Amino acid sequence: MERKEWPLWEVFIRSKQGLDHRHVGSLHAVDAKQAVQMARDVYTRRMEGVSIWVVPSEAITASDPDDKAEMFDPMADKVYRHPTFYKLPKEVEHM
Amino acid sequence: MYTQAMDLAGAPTLAPASTPEEAAFNARIAADRKVEPRDWMPEAYRKTLVRQISQHAHSEVVGMLPEGNWITRAPSLKRKAILMAKVQDEGGHGLYLYAAAETLGVSRDQMLEALHAGRAKYSSIFNYPTLTWADMGAIGWLVDGAAIMNQIPLCRCSYGPYARAMIRICKEESFHQRQGFDIMLALSRGTTAQKAMAQDALNRWWWPVVQMFGPPDKDSVHSGQSAAWGIKRISNDDLRQKFIDATVPQAELLGLTIPDPQLKWNAERGHYDIGPIDWDEFWRVVGGEGPCNRERLATRVEAHEAGAWVREAALAHARKQGARARKRAA
Numbered sequence: 001m002e003r004k005e006w007p008l009w010e011v012f013i014r015s016k017q018g019l020d021h022r023h024v025g026s027l028h029a030v031d032a033k034q035a036v037q038m039a040r041d042v043y044t045r046r047m048e049g050v051s052i053w054v055v056p057s058e059a060i061t062a063s064d065p066d067d068k069a070e071m072f073d074p075m076a077d078k079v080y081r082h083p084t085f086y087k088l089p090k091e092v093e094h095m
Numbered sequence: 096m097y098t099q100a101m102d103l104a105g106a107p108t109l110a111p112a113s114t115p116e117e118a119a120f121n122a123r124i125a126a127d128r129k130v131e132p133r134d135w136m137p138e139a140y141r142k143t144l145v146r147q148i149s150q151h152a153h154s155e156v157v158g159m160l161p162e163g164n165w166i167t168r169a170p171s172l173k174r175k176a177i178l179m180a181k182v183q184d185e186g187g188h189g190l191y192l193y194a195a196a197e198t199l200g201v202s203r204d205q206m207l208e209a210l211h212a213g214r215a216k217y218s219s220i221f222n223y224p225t226l227t228w229a230d231m232g233a234i235g236w237l238v239d240g241a242a243i244m245n246q247i248p249l250c251r252c253s254y255g256p257y258a259r260a261m262i263r264i265c266k267e268e269s270f271h272q273r274q275g276f277d278i279m280l281a282l283s284r285g286t287t288a289q290k291a292m293a294q295d296a297l298n299r300w301w302w303p304v305v306q307m308f309g310p311p312d313k314d315s316v317h318s319g320q321s322a323a324w325g326i327k328r329i330s331n332d333d334l335r336q337k338f339i340d341a342t343v344p345q346a347e348l349l350g351l352t353i354p355d356p357q358l359k360w361n362a363e364r365g366h367y368d369i370g371p372i373d374w375d376e377f378w379r380v381v382g383g384e385g386p387c388n389r390e391r392l393a394t395r396v397e398a399h400e401a402g403a404w405v406r407e408a409a410l411a412h413a414r415k416q417g418a419r420a421r422k423r424a425a
Contacts (some may be wrong), residue, residue: 004204004406004407004410005202005203005204006406006409006410008197024263025190025191025194025260025263026194026197027190027194028203030409030410030412030413031413031416031417034409034413041183042187042190045180045183045184045187046267062133064133065131065133065134065135
């Protein structure tokens with residue numbers, strides 16, 4: 001059967017402050033141009049952004065939640081990667 | 096499998112887990128961490144969320160109808176622009192919620208089909224008619240006010256996509272309540288006829304709004320399990336009380352009378368006491384016998400069917416353009 005539902009897109013918006021594009025939600029649209037137009041209408045009605053990215057949802061590859069432990073746990077015991085790990089002598093005021 | 100039989104008597108607890116996945120899920124709920132779309136979840140949790148989120152989405156979309164009726168008749172350009180912005184917001188809210196429900200594996204078409212076939216519910220409040228301009232004020236002030244009370248705890252709901260949609264919605268919703276109050280304020284400070292119009296709207300909307308929080312805790316079918324799963328954080332009766340306590344002083348400020356002769360401050364409880372709620376009416380309207388049930392659903396179905404050729408043509412056009420572009424590239 002022919003699919004009648006419009007494809008799903010993920011929407012990313014960059015705010016005026018120049019931060020990274022941030023995922024804000026998704027919508028259905030027939031093509032990229034229409035997805036941008038709709039994202040403007042839905043996600044920037046209150047000056048939330050000055051730039052829009054749209055990506056077909058099916059183009060996204062995500063990490064597997066079942067692999068969470070082997071993917072992310074190894075980082076838990078590497079405290080030396082954070083500046084707070086290092087105790088500075090009192091004489092050093094700013095570093 | 097979890098049952099729906101638990102109620103709010105005592106602290107809600109989860110049934111003991113029978114599999115490792117279920118134990119991990121329970122631990123996540125207990126630790127107040129979010130459940131995300133691809134995480135394992137009990138089938139009943141998924142079903143409860145699909146039901147609740149899609150009903151919520153349908154309510155936003157059907158909620159556009161009674162207000163849309165008044166866009167052409169708004170009393171000034173300012174009010175017209177505000178009302179259009181509000182109705183546009185409601186459409187957006189429907190979209191955020193449908194998108195959240197779609198992450199649970201149900202399609203947009205399936206949800207719309209359930210609504211149009213009358214299998215899925217939407218908020219019973221939209222089955223009442225909007226007879227005068229003051230109804231736009233009463234809806235914003237009371238209906239959106241009640242919705243905010245309901246929705247703020249949902250921002251902390253255990254299902255990530257639903258919680259995130261609710262955060263966005265709550266941010267936009269407070270404009271809705273204020274614009275409604277602003278309409279009521281203008282009318283209640285206006286001519287005698289305008290003030291009477293505001294009072295009439297309050298008379299008609301008060302009890303349906305009080306009913307919006309759902310059946311009393313002792314009769315609520317879904318609350319217990321939803322509380323255990325971190326979907327519902329505050330009970331129907333507690334939210335209703337909170338709404339009444341906040342709204343009574345606002346009505347006084349407007350110089351309007353809440354249509355409840357038994358409404359009285361109870362110093363001992365620190366809350367307002369109210370008269371009996373007509374639950375028979377609530378169930379009648381939920382069951383399809385409200386003043387506008389048939390009209391609302393028929394309007395919604397007609398809009399969807401009349402737009403079918405646009406959706407199909409847009410899709411066909413995009414496919415053709417895509418095929419042409421691929422041919423040129425080859």
